[in-house]
Structures are given as C-alpha cells and as structure tokens.
Amino acid sequence: MLKINHLQARIEEKEILKGINLDIKPGEIHAIMGPNGSGKSTLASVLAGRSDYEVTGGSVEFMGKDLLELSPEDRAKEGLFLAFQYPVEIPGVSTTNFIKSAVNEKRKYLGQEPLDAAQFLRTMKEKMKLVEIDQSLLSRSLNEGFSGGEKKRNEIFQMAMLEPKLAILDETDSGLDIDALRIVANGVNQLRNKDNAFLVVTHYQRLLDYIVPDFVHVLYKGRIVRSGTKELAKELEEKGYDFIKAEVDQELA
Amino acid sequence: MQEENDDILEQITSSEYKYGFVTDIEADEAPKGLSEDTVRFISAKKNEPAWMLEYRLKAYRHWLTMEEPQWSNVEFPSINYQDIIYYSAPKQKIAPDSLDDIDPELRKTFEKLGISLNEQKRLTGVAVDAVIDSVSVATTFKEELSKVGVIFCSMSEAIQEHPELIKKYLGSVVPATDNYFTALNSAVFSDGSFCFIPKGVRCPMELSTYFRINAANTGQFERTLIVAEDEAYVSYLEGCTAPMRDENQLHAAVVEIVAMERAEVKYSTVQNWYPGDKEGKGGIYNFVTKRGICAGAHAKISWTQVETGSSITWKYPSVILKGDNSIGEFYSVAVTNNFQQADTGTKMIHLGKNTKSRIVSKGISAGKSQNSYRGLVSVSKKASNARNYSQCDSLLLGDKCGAHTFPYIEVKNNTAIVEHEATTSKIGEDQIFYCNQRGIDTETAVALIINGFAKEVMNQLPMEFAVEAQKLLAISLEGSVG
Numbered sequence: 176m177l178k179i180n181h182l183q184a185r186i187e188e189k190e191i192l193k194g195i196n197l198d199i200k201p202g203e204i205h206a207i208m209g210p211n212g213s214g215k216s217t218l219a220s221v222l223a224g225r226s227d228y229e230v231t232g233g234s235v236e237f238m239g240k241d242l243l244e245l246s247p248e249d250r251a252k253e254g255l256f257l258a259f260q261y262p263v264e265i266p267g268v269s270t271t272n273f274i275k276s277a278v279n280e281k282r283k284y285l286g287q288e289p290l291d292a293a294q295f296l297r298t299m300k301e302k303m304k305l306v307e308i309d310q311s312l313l314s315r316s317l318n319e320g321f322s323g324g325e326k327k328r329n330e331i332f333q334m335a336m337l338e339p340k341l342a343i344l345d346e347t348d349s350g351l352d353i354d355a356l357r358i359v360a361n362g363v364n365q366l367r368n369k370d371n372a373f374l375v376v377t378h379y380q381r382l383l384d385y386i387v388p389d390f391v392h393v394l395y396k397g398r399i400v401r402s403g404t405k406e407l408a409k410e411l412e413e414k415g416y417d418f419i420k421a422e423v424d425q426e427l428a
Numbered sequence: 429m430q431e432e433n434d435d436i437l438e439q440i441t442s443s444e445y446k447y448g449f450v451t452d453i454e455a456d457e458a459p460k461g462l463s464e465d466t467v468r469f470i471s472a473k474k475n476e477p478a479w480m481l482e483y484r485l486k487a488y489r490h491w492l493t494m495e496e497p498q499w500s501n502v503e504f505p506s507i508n509y510q511d512i513i514y515y516s517a518p519k520q521k522i523a524p525d526s527l528d529d530i531d532p533e534l535r536k537t538f539e540k541l542g543i544s545l546n547e548q549k550r551l552t553g554v555a556v557d558a559v560i561d562s563v564s565v566a567t568t569f570k571e572e573l574s575k576v577g578v579i580f581c582s583m584s585e586a587i588q589e590h591p592e593l594i595k596k597y598l599g600s601v602v603p604a605t606d607n608y609f610t611a612l613n614s615a616v617f618s619d620g621s622f623c624f625i626p627k628g629v630r631c632p633m634e635l636s637t638y639f640r641i642n643a644a645n646t647g648q649f650e651r652t653l654i655v656a657e658d659e660a661y662v663s664y665l666e667g668c669t670a671p672m673r674d675e676n677q678l679h680a681a682v683v684e685i686v687a688m689e690r691a692e693v694k695y696s697t698v699q700n701w702y703p704g705d706k707e708g709k710g711g712i713y714n715f716v717t718k719r720g721i722c723a724g725a726h727a728k729i730s731w732t733q734v735e736t737g738s739s740i741t742w743k744y745p746s747v748i749l750k751g752d753n754s755i756g757e758f759y760s761v762a763v764t765n766n767f768q769q770a771d772t773g774t775k776m777i778h779l780g781k782n783t784k785s786r787i788v789s790k791g792i793s794a795g796k797s798q799n800s801y802r803g804l805v806s807v808s809k810k811a812s813n814a815r816n817y818s819q820c821d822s823l824l825l826g827d828k829c830g831a832h833t834f835p836y837i838e839v840k841n842n843t844a845i846v847e848h849e850a851t852t853s854k855i856g857e858d859q860i861f862y863c864n865q866r867g868i869d870t871e872t873a874v875a876l877i878i879n880g881f882a883k884e885v886m887n888q889l890p891m892e893f894a895v896e897a898q899k900l901l902a903i904s905l906e907g908s909v910g
Contacts, residue, residue: 223865226857247864256865263862267880276876277866284867316880333866 176201176372177222177242177341182233184221191217193397194233199341202369206383207376208408209394210416215376216260218394219345222374223257224250238340251277252284254340258330258347265317270329271299273317274336281337302335306362324355331362338366343374348382360385380412395423445702448672451518451537455561455643458515464488467615470515474584474618477591487604487614494608501800501832502740502769504676504713512678514616516561516643537640555580557621557637561646564619569633578662579624580635583651586622593624597655601684601721601748609680609715613649617682620650625660625691634890636665639681641701641712647678654684656691658724663694665893668737670702674710676739681716689724689751694732696889697745698897701737703904708767708796711739718745722754722780730757731774732888734897736904739768744802746775749783749811756785759885761897763904764797764829773803773834778814778844787818790882793829794905800832807844814844822852823881825874825905875902 179197183190191214199205209215221228222235224247235242238253245253265273278298279289290298303310306328318326327347334342344363348356363373363386375386383391383405391408393401395416400423401407411419458469467488471481496507518531537560555569557580564582573580579590587594604614621637641648656662670677679701687693695718704711714737720729731745747756758774776785785805793799799822807814822831833850855877863873878901879886886894 223861225861246869247861248867248869251865251867259862259865263856263858265859265862265877265880267883268876273866273876276868276872280867280869280872337866 176238177374178236180234180236182218182221182235183231184217184228185231186217186228190231191228191397192221195394195397195399197392197399199372199374201340201372203390204367204373204375204386204388206388206391206408207374207394208378208380208391208411210420211378213394214397215378215394216345219257219343219374219376222250222343223247223255248280249284251337252281256334256337256339256342258327258334258342258344260345260347260349262318262326262330264319264321266319268317270313270315270317274299274313274333277333278336298336302332305335305365306332307358308332323350324352327351327355327359328362331359335362335366339371341372341374343376345376346378347375348377348379356382357385380408383408393419395420445672447669447700448702450671451533451642453531453533453642454519456517456519457513457643457646460513460645461510462512462514462616466514470616470618473515473517474587476587479591479595480587483599483604484615487611488616490605491608491611491615494611496608500742500771501798501802501834502742502771504740504769507678507713509612511645513643513646514649515618516646517618518560518642537642555633555635557582557635558640559619559621559637559650560640561643561648564621567621573631573633576629576632577626578629578631579622581622583617583620583622583653586653590622590624593655594622594653597653597684597686598651599684601686602682602717602719607717610682610717613651613680613682613717616647617649617651620652620681622652623654623662623664625656625662627657628659630660631662634663634665636667639666639668641670641677641679644673645675645677647680649679650681652681652683654693654695655686656688656693658689658691660688660691661693663890664696665890666695666697667700669700670712670737672702672705672710676704676711676713678713678715679738683716683718683745685720685729687720687722687724687727687729687754690726691724692728692730693720694730695720695745696893697731697733697735698889698893698900699733699735699737699741700900703737703768704739704766706766708739711768712737714738714741714743716743718743719748720746720756721748722751722756722783724754725751725780726753727751728755728757730759730888732759732885733761733772734882734885734889734900735760735762735770735772736900738770741768741770741772744773744775744804746777747785748777748779749785749814750779751783752780753782754780755783758785758787758789758803759888760789761792761882761885761901762790762799762801763792763901764794764799765904766795766797768795768797770798771800771802773801775804776806776816778805778807778811778816780811782813783811784815785817787816787820788884789818789820790885791820791822791831792825792878792881792901792905793822793831794825796828798830798832800834802834802836804836804838805846806838807841807846809840811841812843814841814846816844816846818846818848820848820850821881822850823878824852824854874905878902878905
C-alpha cells in the first residue's frame with residue numbers, strides 16, 4: 176500500500192529526514208516512535224504534503240501511484256488521512272458542513288454521486304457512535320472552543336467519515352486523559368479492517384496498549400534505527416530512549 | 429505547492445467580471461456636463477411639476493457652493509463633473525403599457541443578469557423595479573401590491589402620482605444640503621424606487637430594485653425613498669452591476685428610510701458594480717448616502733450590505749434613533765481585491781430613550797486593496813439607557829493589502845453602554861492545509877473560510893439573496909491566498 180524508499184526531506188536549510196525506508200501493507204498497523212525532534216511529525220507532514228517541507232530525495236509509492244507527485248488534496252482523495260496533532264479552528268464553518276464538503280469532494284474525485292442530506296446524516300449518526308461524539312459538538316464551528324480531547328475525537332470522527340485506506344495518527348494521544356485515549360483507540364480499532372492500514376506516530380508506549388501495532392519502528396536523527404514488534408515498544412517504555420540513542424550514536428561514531 | 433497556489437490566484441483574479449457586457453441599445457442622452465440647463469433638461473424629460481424643478485435647482489445652487497470632501501481613506505484622481513453625462517435613458521420604441529411591451533433587448537439584459545421581469549416566474553416571490561442608467565424600465569407585481577395598499581413604483585412615477593407623499597418625505601432624512609454628493613444627487617437624480625407601506629400592513633413580498641449602468645460616460649444618480657407607517661413591515665433588496673469600461677463612472681445615490689411607530693424596515697444590498705480590472709483601471713466610484721430614521725417609538729431599521737464591487741466604495745448607511753425604544757442595526761461584509769478601496773461603516777445616532785444599536789462589520793481585503801471601517805456611535809444628552817454593541821472584524825488575504833478601523837464614539841449621557849470589539853486575522857496556511865488534507869482544494873477552502881467569517885452577516889440576508897451573495901464572495905476572492 177505504502178512504500179517509502181530512502182525518503183529525505185528538509186525544512187528551510189535543516190535536513191530532518193535522512194533516508195526513511197518503510198513498507199506498509201493493507202491490514203497492518205505500524206507505530207513510529209522516537210524521542211522529541213527525531214522527525215516523527217515531519218514524516219507525517221511530508222506524507223500529507225505540507226508545503227513547508229521540501230523533499231530532497233527518495234520516493235513514496237501509495238496505492239501504486241507516486242505520492243510525491245500528488246497535491247495534498249489529491250493525496251487525501253486517494254485515501255490518505257492525517258489526524259493532526261494540532262487540529263486548526265475554522266470559525267463560522269460548522270463541523271458538519273466541513274465534513275460534508277470533504278466527503279463529497281472525495282466522492283466527486285472517485286466519480287461517485289454526492290451524498291444527499293439524508294444519506295449523509297445517516298452515515299454521520301452511525302460514525303458518531305464510534306467515537307462517542309455528540310451532535311451538538313458537530314453543529315459548532317470546526318474545533319472552535321473545543322477541548323483537547325474533543326479536537327482529537329473530532330479527528331477520529333472525520334477519519335471514520337472519510338474511510339481512508341491509510342490513516343496517519345500524529346501524536347493523537349498527546350494531551351488526552353485516559354478516558355479520551357480509550358475512546359479514540361476504540362474508534363480506531365473498530366475502523367480497522369483487512370483493507371486499510373494505520374501509521375501511528377507517538378512518543379509514548381501507552382497508546383499502543385490500546386491500539387496494538389503489528390510493527391514498531393524507532394525514529395532517531397531522521398532515520399529508522401530499530402524495527403520490531405510491540406515488544407520493542409515495551410522495551411522502550413522500560414528503558415527509555417536513552418539506551419537506543421547510546422547504541423545508535425555508538426554505531427554512527 | 430506555493431507555485432500552485434499562485435497559479436490559482438492568477439487564474440481567479442484574471443477571471444472576467446461576469447456582468448461586464450454592454451447592451452447595444454439606443455439611448456436618449458443629455459449633453460455632457462452640468463449646469464442649470466442640465467437640471468432643467470432632466471426635469472423637463474421627466475415632465476416634472478414646478479416644485480420638483482425648484483427642489484433640484486436649489487440643490488444645484490447649493491452644490492455650487494460646496495467642495496468635494498477629502499476626509500476618507502481613499503485616493504482617486506479628481507472627478508471632472510463637466511465630463512459626465514447626467515441623463516441617459518434607453519430609447520424604447522413604444523412606451524410600455526404593460527410588462528409585455530418592454531423592449532426585448534432590455535428584457536434580455538435583465539435575464540442575463542438573472543433578474544426576471546416576468547411575473548409568471550413567481551418562484552422567488554420578489555417584486556422588482558428594474559432601473560437602467562437613468563430610468564426605471566419596469567416594475568413587477570404593482571397591482572398585487574396595490575391591493576394591500578403598498579405603493580411600489582419608480583421615483584418618476586411617484587412624483588407624478590403621489591406628489592403629496594414625495595413632497596412630505598423626499599429630503600426629510602437626507603437633506604439636499606447634507607453633503608456634496610447628496611446635493612449633486614438632489615439636483616440631477618433621474619429615477620429610483622419609491623415604497624410606501626401603509627399603517628399596519630406587512631408587505632406580502634420582498635421588494636427589490638435592480639440597478640444597472642449601461643451607457644458609457646454616464647453617472648448614475650438614483651434616489652430611493654421608503655416610508656413605513658405605524659406597524660408596517662417591509663424587506664427591501666437592492667442589487668447592482670455595470671459593464672466593464674476603462675473609465676471610472678460615478679454612482680452617487682441617496683436612500684432615505686422613514687419608519688414610524690413600531691414599523692420595521694429591513695434593507696439589504698448586494699453591491700457588485702464593476703470593480704475595475706486587475707491593474708485598477710476603470711470601475712465604479714460608489715459614493716452613496718443612505719440614512720434611515722426611526723421616527724416613532726419601537727421602530728426598527730436594519731441595514732445589511734454585501735459590498736464586493738466598485739473600484740471605490742464610500743458610504744455609511746446610518747440610523748437616527750429618534751423614537752424611544754427604537755432599534756438600529758448594521759450588518760456589513762465589504763470585500764476588496766486588486767486595487768479596490770472601501771471606506772464604509774455606519775452612524776448610529778441615539779436620540780430617544782432606551783434605544784439600541786448593533787453593528788457587525790466584516791472587512792475582507794485581498795490583493796493590493798485597502799479596506800476601512802469607519803463608524804460613529806453618538807448618544808445624545810436625552811438618550812438615557814442607550815445601548816450599542818459594535819464588532820469589527822478584518823480578514824487579510826496576502827500581505828499587500830490593508831485593513832483599517834476608525835471607530836468614533838460620542839457619548840453625552842452617562843447611562844449609556846457602548847461596547848466595541850475589533851479583531852484582525854489572516855487566513856492561515858495551516859487552515860488551508862487542514863482543508864487540503866481533507867480533500868478540499870485551496871479555492872474551495874478559501875471560499876469556505878470566507879463564508880464562515882462572514883456568516884453572521886450573511887445570515888441576515890433573505891434566503892434567495894444569501895445564496896447569490898455567498899457565490900459572489902467566493903468569486904471575488906477565491907485563490908487570493910499566496
């Protein structure tokens with residue numbers, strides 16, 4: 176589904192990704208972990224097509240297409256979804272309206288008829304249950320005045336509505352209390368199937384207690400320095416990142 | 429990505445003004461220039477009674493003693509008032525007895541603008557007075573309205589048919605001597621609309637006037653007068669467009685509203701005069717005086733405006749809150765792009781007790797445009813317990829445009845509560861990227877964000893207008909982010 180081959184990227188003059196290799200197949204959940212500043216969020220942003228970052232080398236294939244050639248909106252419509260670490264507020268635009276535009280833009284791209292109001296509401300009701308989100312929240316301006324937990328749940332709700340092939344969760348657990356974390360993870364687990372895949376970017380292991388990954392990769396200094404199963408995450412939790420940093424720095428030296 | 433954004437910007441800003449066509453129709457014009465003779469010519473063309481000519485001449489003589497005001501935050505080369513044609517009327521082959529007799533060319537013009545002069549097309553339920561250049565060419569639903577006692581006709585007709593009402597109210601809210609442009613308008617106005625809603629009547633449909641400038645080198649000086657007697661209600665809409673021309677054209681209108689006891693008048697404008705081209709060449713100078721008076725207790729006047737056109741907009745729809753417990757409202761979205769300039773806002777003059785006013789102004793600037801809000805809230809000595817709430821928000825697209833706010837507050841009664849809030853924001857790249865990531869392209873994203881920003885004002889517009897106005901906002905601005 177997603178093949179990242181020696182991906183390099185920088186912001187302004189600063190090299191951040193220094194050759195990432197990653198292969199994600201349908202049905203898999205991959206977790207990217209790493210200390211602050213290792214390039215985790217950069218990887219998520221580059222895949223989504225944020226223009227602040229310049230890709231300086233490597234390639235990314237998504238569903239058989241050259242991802243880097245696609246505009247951010249086309250990437251989204253091809254089925255790539257990013258749950259933002261810091262979801263933005265758009266005053267005056269109701270969440271419902273926003274999601275409706277998004278859903279119908281995607282349908283148009285795929286050559287499908289737009290959903291009418293009744294169909295849309297039905298789908299919405301169904302997905303609302305998944306993330307235990309309230310109707311009143313969806314009538315309010317997008318993310319405006321939402322609590323941290325509400326914003327994150329809203330991201331997962333949008334993901335549920337858009338049914339992406341690959342969802343990237345960028346530190347979705349940050350700022351969540353344990354209940355919100357459980358709700359978010361539940362949503363993800365229910366949406367999981369054999370045809371879609373998830374890339375979970377996180378600093379802490381605790382999210383992985385709820386969303387169990389098939390693979391765990393450790394990102395450090397712009398490279399994936401270790402890959403393994405969920406046991407690797409457990410090891411990190413126990414020992415901290417320092418032991419890996421030390422090992423890698425030694426290898427590099 | 430940046431390049432792509434710029435492309436969209438290029439594409440959209442170079443998209444042609446949709447209403448810029450010219451109707452090829454023979455016109456009956458006054459010679460260029462302004463003199464007593466011009467005033468007499470116009471009055472004679474309209475076959476006006478002597479009192480009307482007197483009114484005009486008095487205004488003209490007063491105008492001669494005045495100077496063009498210079499205080500606004502707009503810049504334009506000086507206007508040569510002798511280089512303007514003050515009267516231009518499309519020549520109709522026969523005087524139309526009914527709507528069916530209207531020149532097909534004119535009918536087509538309005539159809540192209542999306543205005544139906546055909547009463548059969550009742551879906552919208554809006555009565556229309558269609559004004560082209562200096563004259564009204566058609567007014568629909570007159571008969572049906574007259575059944576409930578509502579008078580809705582062109583100003584020329586009103587002067588002939590209802591002289592007692594015109595004498596009583598014309599200039600009663602905006603005196604001819606009020607300012608330079610009202611004096612000019614009072615001297616040379618050639619048409620416009622007159623609405624009279626008698627006591628206790630709720631006007632059964634929306635009334636609207638559609639203004640169209642067609643002829644070159646002409647100025648348009650229309651006059652609108654709305655009178656709502658006790659407990660009457662009317663919602664009135666105004667729309668306007670003009671052809672694309674390289675020369676600037678002057679539009680100096682006067683609108684007066686009188687609301688008696690417990691009467692309510694809602695006045696909505698969607699102003700889309702030709703804004704000039706990308707380099708700032710051409711466009712309409714829109715110098716308008718609009719004022720209403722809540723003459724009786726518990727009266728309410730509400731102005732809603734969506735201003736997207738004109739190279740220069742200079743106007744302040746105002747309310748004089750004379751009746752106790754009367755209410756004045758002003759809701760405005762002013763959009764400027766390219767080299768457009770807007771200096772617009774309102775005046776709320778609190779004279780009566782317990783009077784309330786509310787001002788919501790949303791300015792959106794893009795390109796190299798300048799957008800100013802200028803507003804006055806005045807509370808007189810006797811206006812105890814007056815309340816005002818003002819909110820002025822500015823949204824900037826790009827970094828070459830300007831947004832300015834000039835609020836003036838004069839309070840002479842210490843029981844007054846006056847609140848003013850102002851914000852300035854920019855459409856953020858983060859917002860755009862967030863939309864992009866949900867599959868919404870940049871153009872649509874900008875439209876979405878703009879409409880969200882302007883929503884509070886758009887919600888005030890009658891339904892049919894709101895949809896049009898939303899599209900208009902999008903067209904005026906899409907892709908201006910870069």
